[in-house]
Amino acid sequence: MATRVKPPPPPPSRPPEASRRGWGRRYTRRELEEATNRFAAENVLGEGGYGVVYKGILRDNTAVAIKNLHNNRGQAEKDFKVEVATIGRVRHKNLVSLLGYCSEGACRLLVYEYMENSNLDKWLHHGDDEISPLTWDMRMHILLGTARGLAYLHEGLEPKIVHRDVKSSNILLDRHWNARVSDFGLAKLLCSERSYVTTRVMGTFGYVAPEYARTGMLNERSDVYSFGVLIMEIISGRTPVDYTRPAPEVNLVEWLKRMVAERRVEEVVDPRLPETPPPKVLKRAVLAALRCVDPDGGQRPTMGHVVHMLEDDLKFRDELQLARDLSPHASDSYEYEL
CATH class of the missing domain: 1.10.510.10 (Transferase(Phosphotransferase) domain 1)
Known part of the structure; x- marks a missing residue:
């Protein structure tokens, strides 16, 4: 009777690309809408050429700053990749840390540590x-x-x-x-x-x-x-x-x-x-x-x-x-x- 050869074990699953790059956790748009009360005006921390920043409270009561990148003829996608690729690999006590991101459809959101004393x-x-x-x-x-x-x-x-x-x-x-x-x-x-x-x-x-x-x-x-x-x-x-x-x-x-x-x-x-x-x-x-x-x-x-x-x-x-x-x-x- 022929010996049955076991198939080799499947290769270990690779983490998502974002995780391998140190981009942090992937959030859903629903989570971040909930955290900011659907991006309410009273939660706006600031606005610049790249988007609007909101204060958010996650479900575990963690305060965060959420940057909603402007969707301007593909510029948001470019800005998103630049900022995530750059700050995702940086860790220093005097640099703001990226906690995660959201990329759903045209939505591009970046989630950062919240700074209590603003700027x-x-x-x-x-x-x-x-x-x-x-x-x-x-x-x-x-x-x-x-x-x-x-x-x-x-x-x-x-x-x-x-x-x-x-x-x-x-x-x-x-x-x-x-x-x-x-x-x-x-x-x-x-x-x-x-x-x-x-x-x-x-x-x-x-x-x-x-x-x-x-x-x-x-x-x-x-x-x-x-x-x-x-x-x-x-x-x-x-x-x-x-x-x-x-x-x-x-x-x-x-x-x-x-x-x-x-x-x-x-x-x-x-x-x-x-x-x-x-x-x-x-x-x-x-x-x-x-x-x-x-x-x-x-x-x-x-x-x-x-x-x-x-x-x-x-x-x-x-x-x-x-x-x-x-x-x-x-x-x-x-x-x-x-």
């Missing part, structure tokens, strides 16, 4: 309080977290990622006021053998590096320029471009440079700050901003170097505070060297 733009420019809840130390902590997130995109990944839309509304804040860089819809991958990529100029007016606006040649130093504008924004409480101000003050970068040249640095500090920083601390922050917005992109520091500068600034601040505590009547005068 930096809200606290800098849209508060009604005469005194800002953001102290100087909190602002420097937010800048350092943002710098670390961008340094990871530039230096911790291969291929590296250039964000190309660094701005205050894309810096989200968790319950402990830690910065989380968000919105990778504009991000570009930059292969190691290439120093730049030529692309259609995108970004936000006032933050875009001059060489990128002029030529479309993009590299990580373009993000550094935008970060320098962000430093100035955090220091001054002003938007990068403000047409309600007198002509010499419309452009934040040019105004701040002029104030430095005239040795009027103390006057650039946000009047809503609960307590102004010591002059030497302010000077170091302004110097970091000026280095980042150098018109020559090749002279700008890397984001890794910016992280070190900001860490040194915080250390300097701590040492200065210790010296003051030990000698409270010590003079804090200094010579301008800007």
